[in-house]
Amino acid sequence: MTLITSIAGIRGTIGGNPGDALTPSDIVKYTAAYAQWVKDRDQSPNVVIGRDGRVSGPMVRNLVAGTLRAMGVNVIDLGLSTTPTVEMAVTWENAGGGIIITASHNPRQWNALKLLNNLGEFLSEQDGQDVLHIAETNQYKFVSVNHLGHYQTRNDAIQQHIDAVLNLSLVTKQAIQKRDLKIVVDCVNSTGGIAVPALLRSLGVENIVELSCTPNGNFPHNPEPLPENLTTLANEVDKKNADLGIAVDPDVDRLAFVCDDGSMFGEEYTLVSVADYVLSHEQGSTVSHLSSTSALQDITEQHGCSYFPSAVGEVNVVAKMKEKEAITGGEGNGGVIYPALHYGRDALVGIALFLSHLALYNKPSSVLRNKYPDYQMVKNKVELSPDIDLDALLTRLQQKYQNKPAITEDGLKLYFDNDWVHLRKSNTEPVIRIYAESTSETTADNLMRKLMEDLKSLSKGEEAEAD
Secondary structure (H helix, E strand, C coil), X not given: CCEEEECCEEEEEECCCECCEECHHHHHHHHHHHXXXXXXXXXXXXXXXXXXXXXXXHHHHHHHHHHHHHCCCEXXXXXXXXHHHHHHHHHHCCCCEEEEECCCCCCCCEEEEEEECCCCCECCHHHHHHHHHHHHCXXXXXXXXXXXXCEEECCCHHHHHHHHHHCCCCCCHHHHHHHCCEEEXXXXXXXXXXXXXXXXXXXXXXXXXXXXXXXXCCCCCCCXXXXXXXXXXXXXXXXXXXXXXXXXXXXXXXXXXXXXXXXXXXXXXXXHHHHHHHHCCCCCCEXXXXXXXXXXXXXXXXXXXXXXXXCCCHHHHHHHHHHHCCCEEEECCCEEEECCCECCCCHHHHHHHHHHHHXXXXXXXXXXXXXXXXXXXXXXXXXXXXXXXXHHHHHHXXXXXXXXXXXXXXXXXXXXXXXXXXXXXXXXCCEEEEEEEECCHHHHXXXXXXXXXXXXXXXXXXXXXXX
């Protein structure tokens, strides 16, 4: 059983003992703490909630809604929804915040509370720490029966989200409709099954092959949209002679494509292709986190614009985008952020912009993919003893490669000519995550393995010094 509390929210496996998993008592505790945090900033708050299709969703939703009402908070329940829809609804409703009940790409036994501020954005590090402090010190108070919060439901939020996407100037419904695309969609039996086909039909796509689009939470495969989990989608695209395959994760903030020939477009290239389209119509900067592909920087600079890296994490990407007034950005895991709509990863706006790009490009999706630099990325992690000082270890590693350009904003990113390695601490376990990228997968793998050996060697030295 697992319970992970962090500034990003509260997530864990369902069942088990309080404090060791996402149990009902833990859900009540952290929801109450969040409600207190909201009330401290808004004397008559509303909070928007929504959930993905997980089987535990109704149970968790009932606990969350009841707890918010017991804290005197009014609940606006979107029901089955998506993460970006809830984010946008917070601003539509002028709410004090929002809670998304989803464990994103985690397997079915997981669920989570993703916490939003009054801008519909994830909490800052300080705000997240404040919520956790309220929870751990029990500094929340339930209201009397005369002051219980109200409860209401909305069933039109996804359509309002779709309408907002269609109203964007760069979304070209007429061009998409003219292409007469055949598209296969895999929504892992979560809320993408409601939102994605509806979006496609609104964009004029009539030939849709739906895979796992019933939002019952019975994921047919690992729900993270990685190549190894998209083989059924790829086979169906090839079998049906489709123009494109679309995959989203359970809460519809990550997006991956399969090309017409059954090959992977690559989740790192979701953002690259969307940025290419946006920059072809408007000048401005772009942002992605330090573990994302260099292809975004390449494409941005080809358009004569500036690229900026950020620390890993959506809240950090958004902060950097605001600082640099970026017109698009996101994460290499298929997370597209388009500020003209809102500051949050959003697969629906990613789909609409990508299809507009593909329609106007007027060539197969596999040809569009070949338009971009072909970088290869490998990922791994090194498990370390919990008593190892990870910051000191990375400092020693930087000293070892002091002649190499480095970024230390989030862990350590080292550049080896056009190749790079990014090493950063996990927020949830005593490991260092390692990402390496090169134009050659072999080179990237060799570079990653070399740095892993360096880490192990340096960590043994630190353990010896401690003894």
